[in-house]
Amino acid sequence: MPTTTASFQTERQAKEYLVERIVAEAECEQVPLSEVERKMLYFTESGWTLPNILEVNAEFERDYDNDEYEQKIAELVRQIDKHNEITGGDDQAKWDDAIVKLGEGDHYLLVLVGLGRSSPAGQFSKWLPTGNFYGTGKVRPPGDALRLIVVALALAAFMFAAVVIEAWLKK
Structure with missing residues (x-):
């Protein structure tokens, strides 16, 4: 089955696609995004x-709340x-491929996407690697957290049984 990864030859193409999608979503959700x-x-x-990104960053740090911005983009x-x-289908594949391609570099956008893909604060799953799998941008399959918990409980039960059997054999 062919993949759309080839559609992003450069990090720039991937970044422009992701930014386009985020800006379009902001317009759709009527979330204001300043220039x-x-x-x-x-x-x-x-x-x-962008050519003037350091000036933009200085203005951002001076005039904007970083936490609010990150929450807005994450949502x-x-x-x-x-x-x-x-x-x-194609929308999901193209989105994921753009994230993978952008992952070849060090981009603030990856941090923002990672925040959006991780569970919102306050949920139990924030302690389990189920959203953004250790910053790779890959999402673990549904039910993976449950499998992790079941395996942990099974191992604990096995270890407990081994201790009980060993104690019984020593008698």
Whole structure:
């Protein structure tokens, strides 16, 4: 089965696609994004970015609340993931391929996408690696957390049984 990874030859193409999707989702959800907030989606200290990104970053740090911004973008990413889950197919594959391609570099956008793909704070699953699998952008399969818990309980029961049997044999 062919994959769409080849559609992103460069990190720039992948970044532009992801930014486009996030900005479109913001418009769809009527979430205001200022010009500075849009430009910050391109921020990186290495690799391709907007020509004046350091000035944009300075303005952002001076005038914006970083936590609010990250939460806003993370929520937009969650909405995109929900839409992709419903529609599936090419949209999901292209989104994931863009994230993988962008993962070849060091981009702030990957942090924002990772925040959106991880569980919101306060949920039990934040202690389990089920959302953004250790920053790789890969989402673990549904039910993986349950399998992890079942295996842990089975191992604990096996170890307990081994201790009990050993104690019984020593008698």
